Amino acid sequence: MYDPRFWQRFRIIAWLTIALTLGIAYLALSGYTVGLGLIVPSSSPTASGLLPPPDRGTVEGVVCDVFGNVIPGAKVEILDAVVTTDYEGRFRVDNVPLGPVQLLIKAEGFQDSTVQISVEPGVNYPQIVSDTGLWPTDFSVRFHAFTNSLETDDTQLLFGLVEIANPRKEAVLLSQIEVRDPNWEVVYDLLESEAVINHISQTYDLQVVTEPVPAYLIPPQGIVVLELDALPQPTKGKYHLWLVYAAADEHRLGRFQVIHIADEMEFDPNLDPHIP
Numbered sequence: 001m002y003d004p005r006f007w008q009r010f011r012i013i014a015w016l017t018i019a020l021t022l023g024i025a026y027l028a029l030s031g032y033t034v035g036l037g038l039i040v041p042s043s044s045p046t047a048s049g050l051l052p053p054p055d056r057g058t059v060e061g062v063v064c065d066v067f068g069n070v071i072p073g074a075k076v077e078i079l080d081a082v083v084t085t086d087y088e089g090r091f092r093v094d095n096v097p098l099g100p101v102q103l104l105i106k107a108e109g110f111q112d113s114t115v116q117i118s119v120e121p122g123v124n125y126p127q128i129v130s131d132t133g134l135w136p137t138d139f140s141v142r143f144h145a146f147t148n149s150l151e152t153d154d155t156q157l158l159f160g161l162v163e164i165a166n167p168r169k170e171a172v173l174l175s176q177i178e179v180r181d182p183n184w185e186v187v188y189d190l191l192e193s194e195a196v197i198n199h200i201s202q203t204y205d206l207q208v209v210t211e212p213v214p215a216y217l218i219p220p221q222g223i224v225v226l227e228l229d230a231l232p233q234p235t236k237g238k239y240h241l242w243l244v245y246a247a248a249d250e251h252r253l254g255r256f257q258v259i260h261i262a263d264e265m266e267f268d269p270n271l272d273p274h275i276p
Helices: 004-035 194-205 248-253
Strands: 056-063 075-078 079-083 089-096 099-106 113-119 122-124 141-147 156-166 174-178 188-189 208-209 215-218 222-232 238-247 256-262
Touching: 056 113, 075 089, 079 089, 089 099, 141 238, 141 256, 156 174, 156 238, 174 248, 188 222, 194 208, 194 215, 215 222, 238 248
Parallel strands: 056 122
Antiparallel strands: 056 089, 075 079, 075 099, 099 113, 141 156, 156 222, 174 188, 174 215, 174 238, 208 215, 238 256
């Protein structure tokens, strides 16, 4: 007796059997040919595949100012390549021809800087800091307040740096350098007495002008980094630097300019605010 459903099921089973047989045969044949070396499996990328060609190198570094503060958003030009530093001042340029090349660095508020390097195979790390760091375009002050501990106990100390750069062709006189805590109390006064002035001038080899008011003289193209003495049990919050300065002629006439910088006291395990 003819049953259409039986033959329909029979055809489905037959086709499945044929497909399974062909699949097994294909796998067996593939294993055999790989064993003979006829089929070579593709290899994964290796470290050597990520390196630049032998006639090229990579230039990688961090752009800093003359104090060591990183400069985000700086433009770095190497031959026809232009890159921008990230928020940590870092940059990277690949496929740079080997041999001597020139780095041109530009950043808002800083003088253009040129650094000569010799590119070698692999990764090259030019130093763009201190002597090769960027100079500000005009008289500049940076202030850092930081602590050695997160615990508010007798072991917590406040540290501070006052960084001063004078790119001018004339001297600048500082007649007030004062730091106030979050409660507006004076915690540092670097011109409060003759004893303090003598100590600061001798420690940092600074000339002192006494008229019309005492002042430290920052020479042309001069850099000074004042390290503030550790202060125990500091108040949490922002610390304020007040600095009064003038060119020599303006100082004699009593015409001063004021800089105010506020910096939040932050925990710095390295005690170095220049390390990101």
